[in-house]
Amino acid sequence: xxxxxxxxxxxxxxxxxxxxxxxxxxxxxxxxxxxxxxxxxxxxxxxxxxxxxxxxxxxxxxxxxxxxxxxxxxxxxxxxxxxxxxxxxxxxxxxxxxxxxxxxxxxxxxxxxxxxxxxxxxxxxxxxxxxxxxxxxxxxxxxxxxxxxxxxxxxxxxxxxxxxxxxxxxxxxxxxxxxxxxxxxxxxxxxxxxxxxx
Amino acid sequence: xxxxxxxxxxxxxxxxxxxxxxxxxxxxxxxxxxxxxxxxxxxxxxxxxxxxxxxxxxxxxxxxxxxxxxxxxxxxxxxxxxxxxxxxxxxxxxxxxxxxxxxxxxxxxxxxxxxxxxxxxxxxxxxxxxxxxxxxxxxxxxxxxxxxxxxxxxxxxxxxxxxxxxxxxxxxxxxxxxxxxxxxxxxxxxxxxxxxxx
Numbered sequence: 001x002x003x004x005x006x007x008x009x010x011x012x013x014x015x016x017x018x019x020x021x022x023x024x025x026x027x028x029x030x031x032x033x034x035x036x037x038x039x040x041x042x043x044x045x046x047x048x049x050x051x052x053x054x055x056x057x058x059x060x061x062x063x064x065x066x067x068x069x070x071x072x073x074x075x076x077x078x079x080x081x082x083x084x085x086x087x088x089x090x091x092x093x094x095x096x097x098x099x100x101x102x103x104x105x106x107x108x109x110x111x112x113x114x115x116x117x118x119x120x121x122x123x124x125x126x127x128x129x130x131x132x133x134x135x136x137x138x139x140x141x142x143x144x145x146x147x148x149x150x151x152x153x154x155x156x157x158x159x160x161x162x163x164x165x166x167x168x169x170x171x172x173x174x175x176x177x178x179x180x181x182x183x184x185x186x187x188x189x190x191x192x193x194x195x196x197x198x
Numbered sequence: 199x200x201x202x203x204x205x206x207x208x209x210x211x212x213x214x215x216x217x218x219x220x221x222x223x224x225x226x227x228x229x230x231x232x233x234x235x236x237x238x239x240x241x242x243x244x245x246x247x248x249x250x251x252x253x254x255x256x257x258x259x260x261x262x263x264x265x266x267x268x269x270x271x272x273x274x275x276x277x278x279x280x281x282x283x284x285x286x287x288x289x290x291x292x293x294x295x296x297x298x299x300x301x302x303x304x305x306x307x308x309x310x311x312x313x314x315x316x317x318x319x320x321x322x323x324x325x326x327x328x329x330x331x332x333x334x335x336x337x338x339x340x341x342x343x344x345x346x347x348x349x350x351x352x353x354x355x356x357x358x359x360x361x362x363x364x365x366x367x368x369x370x371x372x373x374x375x376x377x378x379x380x381x382x383x384x385x386x387x388x389x390x391x392x393x394x395x396x
């Protein structure tokens with residue numbers, strides 16, 4: 001989520017003078033997933049971590065371990081990976097403010113390629129997309145994502161596609177985003193729209 | 199490999215005035231593993247990546263995407279993870295200049311815990327240790343590492359333990375460190391000292 005810079009507060013004004021806190025952009029879903037991952041670790045359910053954002057170091061004072069100049073880099077893979085129930089899990093999570101579709105420009109092409117590569121090696125590979133203004137969060141398997149890209153010229157996935165081929169992740173008390181429950185339903189015995197338990 | 203700062207050159211002098219290039223400390227093994235991972239990806243054999251070093255951002259100019267003050271953080275997991283043959287793979291790689299043993303102080307306790315946690319979930323979990331002065335690189339499964347820690351009070355693993363319970367990774371032409379071959383032998387049909395194919 002390199003574009004979100006969710007580490008620190010970052011305030012900016014639009015043309016009408018409205019202050020937007022970019023720290024909250026992305027923070028909602030990212031935070032929910034981080035808390036879910038922590039919950040899974042504490043309960044010994046799954047070990048899934050967010051990868052650090054890659055940084056290009058330019059000036060470093062190694063005596064005091066201080067980085068004086070560095071730049072954000074584009075991640076070569078997805079944000080999250082780990083293990084659940086013996087399976088390698090890999091996914092990207094994104095939010096959109098659109099009410100009707102999710103633009104594929106939100107995910108780098110090499111990230112989609114990565115998701116497909118690991119799927120082909122037997123991973124549980126998917127994206128999580130939250131439609132902020134609808135309050136809906138979807139799980140979409142890479143298989144369905146790949147299908148969409150193959151069969152469509154348009155560069156954004158309509159909400160209806162998520163509704164038909166994805167799975168809504170219900171908001172719970174704890175963890176708020178229980179995406180492992182969704183994985184359980186889809187890959188380990190539940191109902192699903194695409195692939196059954198491998 | 200947060201201690202190695204292998205990103206840039208870092209020269210220092212010891213008591214005798216000998217210059218050590220810390221960029222090369224760690225670079226040998228790390229570089230070999232990165233090249234092996236690239237080889238595996240190109241050949242569609244495995245998708246294993248080095249995780250970026252986590253950085254704590256203090257001052258950032260978001261207008262130009264420049265980090266002005268930041269510090270290295272201790273990684274919460276291991277350096278490498280990914281997927282091979284449907285299995286989640288997770289490991290830490292370290293070098294030592296000792297000719298007789300590998301000090302456990304080289305690996306954080308929470309990293310060892312992480313290796314054990316993912317092993318218990320079905321991961322192929324291990325460490326790679328290179329004895330620089332012997333020119334020998336060993337694969338040691340987390341199961342054997344855990345055994346050692348349980349049964350020994352000493353804080354360093356003697357070379358003899360690696361010889362008995364680990365597997366030497368032979369230096370090849372390409373990739374130089376073919377640790378997937380070692381995994382193949384141990385987990386997918388070959389001979390080994392500890393666990394057979396799961």
